[in-house]
Every structure is written in C-alpha cells, then in structure tokens.
Amino acid sequence: MKIFLNKYVALLLLFITTIVSAQLPKGLTETEKQIISDYQFAKYTMTPPPSVPVRAAAEWEEIEYLVITWQANYDGILTQIVAAGVQECKVIITTQNQNAVTNTLTNAGIDLTNVIFMDRDWDSIWIRDYAGNTIYENQVGDRALTDWIYNRPRPNDDTVPFGHAMLLDIPLYVTDTAPNDLVNTGGNYMSDGLGNAFASELILEENEPGNPYNVSAKTEAQIDQIMEDYMGIQNYIKMQALPYDVINHIDMHMKLIDEQTLVVSRYPQGVADGPQIEANIQEVLDNEVSGFGTPYKVNWIDAPPSTSGNYPDNGGYYRTYTNAVFVNKTILVPTYRPSVDNPALAQWRDLMPGYNVVGIDVDNQGENLISSLGAIHCITHSIGVADPLWIVHQAIPSAPENTSITIEASIKHNSGIANASVFYREVGTTTYQQAAMSLTSNDIWSSDITVQTSNVEYYIWAQASSGKTLSRPIVAPEGFWTIQVGELGAADFKVHTITGPFPNPARKSVRFTFKDVEGPLRVTIT
Structure with a gap:
C-alpha cells in the first residue's frame, strides 16, 4: 500500500506540473495516460438514483444558466460567448481570477449584471464533458443535476458539478459508486427531452471489463439501466466510433436540433470519417424512430477542410459546424474562415x-481552440430553468389546399396549464391569427385551423396556471414552423426547398442544399 501511495503521489505531482505549465487538450495528455490506471475514478459517496421518474432536458429547452470555465489563453472566444450569453440568461464563470476576468469583460463593454463568478479550482476548459446535466422529476417537477464520472484524471474538473449544485442549491445525483459507477462524458451525449439519447460506442468501451478507469464492468443493458435510473433515458442509441475522431464524441460531427431532426457533418465522398458517419446515420434511419414514432430527418452540413484542403485523414483538424450550442434564443456556432463559414x-x-445565430472563430492563430480537439459546444454547458413550461409538438410539414388541419401539442407545467393557442398567418402577411387550443387528454392540447392556397407560418403559445408563458419555437413570433400548402410549383419549390448556390460566385464546383425532400431526387443543371 505504501509503494502504491508513493507512486500515485509522484504521478499526481507530475500531473499538476503539467496543468500549470500547459493547457490541457480535450483528449488525454501523455502524462495522463501514465497515471490513468492508478487514478481513483470511482468514489464511495453512495449517491442513489432519484426516487421518482426523471426526464433529461433537451438542449433547446429554456435554460437559466450558461456555465463556462475561464482559461485565460482563450479570452477572446470566452468573451464572445459571455457577450451572447448574458443577453439570454445568467452566465456562471468558474475562475480563480475574478478581477482579471471582470476587467476583460468590462473592457469589452459587457454588462456584468447576469454574470456569476464561482471561485473554484479547475483543470481544463472542457466543461461540456464534466459539468452536470439537467433533469426534472416527473417531467416538469423539481430540477436536479446528474453527474457521471469524468473520463479524465482531472480531479478539480470532476468536482465542478458539486460547486454548481452548492452555489444554486440544486440536488446532485452522481454515478460514482459501484454498481452505478458510470464513466461518461458530455460531448458524447445528446438527449431529445423525450427519453431518447445518442452516444458513440465509447460509452461501452469506457465501462467494459478491463476498462482503464477501474470502475465495475458493465454490460450494455446495465449501462442503459443506469442512464434510465439517473436520467430517464429509455432508448440509448449508440453508434460505431469514427476512425479519425480520436476522442469519439458525437458532438464533433452531429447535433440534435429538435425531437426529430439531426444536423450531421458531411465530408467529400470517401474522405476521413465521411463513410462511417454515413453508415452510422443510415443505421439510425433503418432501425430507430424519433420520439414521435417517425423517422429522423437529417440535414447534412459540410465539414470544412484546412486552408490547404486537408481533412482529419491527412493532418487537418476536426473542423465542424455541428459543435454548436443553444442558449435560449441564440445559437453559437464555431467558425473558421469566411469562405467556408x-x-x-x-x-x-x-x-x-x-434564432440569433452567432459565429465564433475557433481557428485563428492567437486562439486556435480546434487544434485542441474541441470547439464551442465543448467549452459550454447549461442548467435548465427551475420551472419548465414544456411544449412538445411535431411540426406539420405540408397540407392540402382548402382544408382544416389539427395542430396538437403536449404542454406541461408543474402548476398546470391555464390556456394555450396556435398563432398562424399566411406567408407574406404580417399579422398572426389566434386559435385557442383545447385540452383533449393527458396534457394534449389541440386546435383546428383552416389553410387555403398559401403556405402557413405558425407557432404555439401557452400560459401556465402560475402565470408563466412560453412559445414553441422559443423564438416565436420571429421564428415559426411553415406548412407547405398544396402541390408546389417550380418557383415555390425553389423558395421553400432549395438553399444556394454555395459558394456564389463559384469557380470549380457549386453546392445546393435541399430541405424536407423525401425519396429519390434527380437534379439537372443546364
């Protein structure tokens, strides 16, 4: 025992020296690889799962706090995140140098009213991977956080969720004790708010027999049960790891933007992780359905190469536009250079x-975040509101002309729902009409509206018995869903279905994006 302790202390001191002398990447450093087998990942705090059913929040739901860790060599990137964040919610900054951060933000003209400083030790900037995840009891009840064992030997990072829970007086459930000692990481997790979640098979590898974290070996079924007990995940979709993504975090190549829609990185044919990503998505489409019981919709977004045209299979960084984060009505997207951005x-x-879509450069010479294997989603996390008004609706994509259509939504709040409405208008008009919704059964609200010959834009609004109001989409009335009415002619098809050309003007090639097109598509350019 004494020999082990001496070895562990020596390695830990070596690790601390590494932290002081250099920033930690998203992946393991060589020093961390040396100490990982001796590091004590599992704890003995005996945190049982919640005693009532819980629901893991989706990222597009309303949040109260954006949380970041301040690392000084990324001042510019973090300042832009805070500037956008304080317009939407409160921002909690973990730092031990509040004065310096205050000066940086003040000099940038940022009002600090919505900024909260948490003076706490930390090891790295990658808070997505080690912060807690918001859950709600009985779908919309009391708020809590669930925290897994962080898959890095970074002891200060692993206690940040405890700091958030203490600061905000929020219950914290931790999967750190056998048989529930689950290793997991936030960059490899996405939830739809309905009990479905995505991950790569990294979650299996990190908890299998012989894992490097010295946690109890678990079968896939046991992992699934822990995720259900602590987070309410009932369908845990796991995809094959990618050959060139060395950290195997799904947020580096895909993003769930609502209950049924994925945004996925696309590479040129046969390049880098393109073939495996395409195979994984096809596997999802062939074997999984959304929480609505319908196939997932997939929108492909081109992954940019380096300025010299390199992708991850020939020395390029893992550049991606899917590593974005929702902050209520704002979406922060990593950017690289204008020609591809x-x-x-x-x-x-x-x-x-x-939505207010804000690009933040992560590929500049002074603050090259992407070279450390992460981007904007990786260095941000969030904590949901204390009293969620939860609206779930499957958008209606199309309808025949001159017909009545039924719009339904599941609407819930802890105090109950007082009333709800559909607001709708024909495309090209400015004034919304209001149609009251009626409670039909089991929190389902419904209303019938009549569409004629023009496309219709609509959103859903609800008021809780407590007086709280919210819309879905959360950005309404500026944002809305669109119903395409009747059979589209060529002009309407172009306006509502085709985006592009990109780039414009073009040289060697040109690209168009097609939205909501099902079945075979033949394109002829003359």
Missing part, C-alpha cells in the same frame, strides 16, 4: 428561423 451560417439560419 458564410454558407454554413446561412444553412443554420435557414434551419432555425428566428
């Missing part, structure tokens, strides 16, 4: 009308 940001704005 402009079409990507245009695509994001087309997919998410009404």
Whole structure:
C-alpha cells in the first residue's frame, strides 16, 4: 500500500506540473495516460438514483444558466460567448481570477449584471464533458443535476458539478459508486427531452471489463439501466466510433436540433470519417424512430477542410459546424474562415428561423481552440430553468389546399396549464391569427385551423396556471414552423426547398442544399 501511495503521489505531482505549465487538450495528455490506471475514478459517496421518474432536458429547452470555465489563453472566444450569453440568461464563470476576468469583460463593454463568478479550482476548459446535466422529476417537477464520472484524471474538473449544485442549491445525483459507477462524458451525449439519447460506442468501451478507469464492468443493458435510473433515458442509441475522431464524441460531427431532426457533418465522398458517419446515420434511419414514432430527418452540413484542403485523414483538424450550442434564443456556432463559414451560417439560419445565430472563430492563430480537439459546444454547458413550461409538438410539414388541419401539442407545467393557442398567418402577411387550443387528454392540447392556397407560418403559445408563458419555437413570433400548402410549383419549390448556390460566385464546383425532400431526387443543371 505504501509503494502504491508513493507512486500515485509522484504521478499526481507530475500531473499538476503539467496543468500549470500547459493547457490541457480535450483528449488525454501523455502524462495522463501514465497515471490513468492508478487514478481513483470511482468514489464511495453512495449517491442513489432519484426516487421518482426523471426526464433529461433537451438542449433547446429554456435554460437559466450558461456555465463556462475561464482559461485565460482563450479570452477572446470566452468573451464572445459571455457577450451572447448574458443577453439570454445568467452566465456562471468558474475562475480563480475574478478581477482579471471582470476587467476583460468590462473592457469589452459587457454588462456584468447576469454574470456569476464561482471561485473554484479547475483543470481544463472542457466543461461540456464534466459539468452536470439537467433533469426534472416527473417531467416538469423539481430540477436536479446528474453527474457521471469524468473520463479524465482531472480531479478539480470532476468536482465542478458539486460547486454548481452548492452555489444554486440544486440536488446532485452522481454515478460514482459501484454498481452505478458510470464513466461518461458530455460531448458524447445528446438527449431529445423525450427519453431518447445518442452516444458513440465509447460509452461501452469506457465501462467494459478491463476498462482503464477501474470502475465495475458493465454490460450494455446495465449501462442503459443506469442512464434510465439517473436520467430517464429509455432508448440509448449508440453508434460505431469514427476512425479519425480520436476522442469519439458525437458532438464533433452531429447535433440534435429538435425531437426529430439531426444536423450531421458531411465530408467529400470517401474522405476521413465521411463513410462511417454515413453508415452510422443510415443505421439510425433503418432501425430507430424519433420520439414521435417517425423517422429522423437529417440535414447534412459540410465539414470544412484546412486552408490547404486537408481533412482529419491527412493532418487537418476536426473542423465542424455541428459543435454548436443553444442558449435560449441564440445559437453559437464555431467558425473558421469566411469562405467556408458564410454558407454554413446561412444553412443554420435557414434551419432555425428566428434564432440569433452567432459565429465564433475557433481557428485563428492567437486562439486556435480546434487544434485542441474541441470547439464551442465543448467549452459550454447549461442548467435548465427551475420551472419548465414544456411544449412538445411535431411540426406539420405540408397540407392540402382548402382544408382544416389539427395542430396538437403536449404542454406541461408543474402548476398546470391555464390556456394555450396556435398563432398562424399566411406567408407574406404580417399579422398572426389566434386559435385557442383545447385540452383533449393527458396534457394534449389541440386546435383546428383552416389553410387555403398559401403556405402557413405558425407557432404555439401557452400560459401556465402560475402565470408563466412560453412559445414553441422559443423564438416565436420571429421564428415559426411553415406548412407547405398544396402541390408546389417550380418557383415555390425553389423558395421553400432549395438553399444556394454555395459558394456564389463559384469557380470549380457549386453546392445546393435541399430541405424536407423525401425519396429519390434527380437534379439537372443546364
């Protein structure tokens, strides 16, 4: 025992020296690889799962706090995140140098009213991987956080969720004790708010027999049970790891933007992780359905190469536009250079009308975050609101002319729902009409509206018995869903279905993006 302790202390001191002398990447450093087998990942705090059913929040739901860890060599990137964040919610900054951060933000003209400083030790900037995840008891009840064992030997990072829970007086459930000692990481997790979640098979490898974390070996069924007990995940979709993504975090190549829609990185044919990503998505489409019981919709967004044209299979960084984060009505997207960013940001704005889409450069010479294997989603996390008004609706994509259609939504709040409405208008008009919704059964609210010959834009609004109000999409009335009415002619098809060309003007090649097109598609350019 004494020999082991001496060895462990020596390695830990070596690790601390590494932290002081250099920033930690998203992946393991060589020093961390040396100490990982001796590091004590599992704890003995005996945190049982919640005693009532819980629901893991989706990222597009309303949040109260954006949380980050301040690392000084990324001042510019973090300042832009805070500038956008304080317009939407409160921002909690973990730092031990509040004065310096205050000066940086103040000099940037940022009002600190919505900024909260948490003076706490930390090891790295990658808070997505080690912060807690918001859950709600009985779907919309009391708020809590669930924290897994962080898959890095970074002891200070692993206690940050405890700091958040203490600061905000929020219950914290931790999967750190056998048989529930689950190793997991936030970059490899996405939830739809309905009990479905995505991950890579890294979650299996990190908890299998012989794992390097010295946690109890678990079968896939046991992992699934822990995720259900602590987070309410009932369908845990796991995809094959990618050959060139060395950290195997799904947020580096895909993003769930609503209950049924995925945004996925696309590479040129046969390049880098493109073939495996395509195979994984096809596997999902062939074997899984959304929480609505319908196939997932997939929107592909081009992954940019380096300025010299390199992708991850020939020395390029893992550049991606899917490593974005929702902050209520704002979406923060990593950017690289205007020639590739402009079409990507245009695509994001087309997919998410009404949202404030903000690009933040992660590939500049002074603050090259992407070279450390992460981007914007990786260095941010969030904590949901204390009293969620939860609206779930499957958008209606099309309808025949001159017909009545039924719009339904599941609407819940802890105090109950007082009333709800559908607001709708014909495309090209400015004034919404209001149609009251009626409670039909089991929190399902419904209303019938009549469409004529023009496409219709609509959103859903609800008021809780407590007086709280919220819309879905959360950006309404500026953002909305669109019903395409009748059979589209060529002009309407172009306006509502085709985005592009990108780039414009073009040289050697040109690209168009097609939205909501099912079945075979033949394109002829003359």
